Amino acid sequence: DDHRHHGLIATVRGRHANSYVSSLVVAGKFLLAGSSDKDILLWERAALVNSDDMRSGGDGGVVVVAECAGTVKSLVVVSDKLFSAHQDHKIRAWRIRTQDLNQNHPNHRKYSRLATLPTLGDRALGLLAPKKQVQLRRHKSCAWVSHADVVSGLALSGDGSLLYSVSWDRSMKIWQTSDFRCLESVGHAHDDAINAVASSGDGRVYTGSADKKIKVWQKLEGDKNHSLVATLEGHDSGVNALALNSDGSILFSGGCDRSILAWEREDGGDRMVVVCVLLGHSKSILCLKVVSDLVFSGSADKTIRIWRGSEKSYACVSVLNGHRGPVKCLTAAADCGGSSSACFVVYSGSLDCDLKVWRVTFPIL
Secondary structure: OOHHHOEEEEEEOOOOOOOOEEEEEEEOOEEEEEEOOOEEEEEEHHHHHHOHHHHHOOOOOOEEEEEOOOOEEEEEEEOOEEEEEEOOOOEEEEEOOOOOOOOOOHHHHOOEEEEEEOOHHHHHHHHHOHHHEEEEEOOEEEEOOOOOOOEEEEEEOOOOOEEEEEEOOOOEEEEEOOOOOEEEEEOOOOOOOEEEEEEOOOOOEEEEEOOOEEEEEEOOOOOOOOEEEEEEEOOOOOEEEEEEOOOOOEEEEEEOOOOEEEEEEOOOOOOEEEEEEEOOOOOOEEEEEEEOOEEEEEEOOOOEEEEEEEOOEEEEEEEEOOOOOOEEEEEEEEOOOOOOEEEEEEEEEEOOOOEEEEEEEEEOO
16 A cells, blocks of 8 residues: 555646646646746646546646747746746746636636736836946847846745846846846856756855856845855756755755755855765756655656755655656645655656656655
8 A cells, every 4th residue: 555655646748749848836736837838837736646547648637827938947936926937038927817727718727927027117227228238249238137048947035025037148137026127137147057046035045057056145234236155066067956945954956967965054154065965866967846854856867866864864765767758847745644654746847748746655754
């Protein structure tokens, strides 16, 4: 019986040939997915877990809630707003509608687009201020509010009032979620493409880049803008993924060097040190998620590993096999548990074009 609750429970095939799920986020009862064919998809989580046709690869009752102009690279949800980051250098904001999901007419299910970031007003202001233009290449400049390459990652501040975006253009930008204004742009944040961003409740923002470095940013007291407070060097190659534990005290980073590093602040200062190295994947780490005391990692080696630990020691407690391609994105959420065990549902998207749903159960330590 235990085995049945520890493994694959559903597979959703890609809707079109070669279209894969490129980003995932849980929003209450729903799972939202960004796809490489530019759509944002939605499932009722209960339908994915309980439906009989799911084992054979049905569509799980998927709803297309938005059609976009560029592949969706990242999704975050704050109250009734969904933000999506795209390959076409833009960020889009959507109003989440839940009450209309049961209506059969497809138009009733679409999310309304609230804004495209940068907004027209921000772009106009940026272009009017020549000092705030960014020279990209010879003869080509762009307003400081605009990303000039793929927007690779999004993160929210602890209170949801700020949205952080990072891009392959090496910049980080900070937006207000209430009115979509761009408040700040950190132009040359890294020496190469930025692949990941994470933020903790104390206002620290972490960026991970192909330049092998992780940088820590914070708005110091009295300052208008964020400052670089630390640079973390531990990976031998590019950093692809970042995730923080629930209280923000441990940062996990995954890289092309096949390792996951756990970083902790030394004596409450700004300096962070590696307290644990999680080894086991045979290829690049592509995505990370922390839920409770578990770390979930997806890799180009086609597997998902689950790590459990505390303080300075983490061990691999499970390997989920089943994808036929690199695991590009994953998310997880606590599910029903008992007094002696904790249960989690894991959702993973792979370049094999499948979305897989897993259930894992662990004894409560």
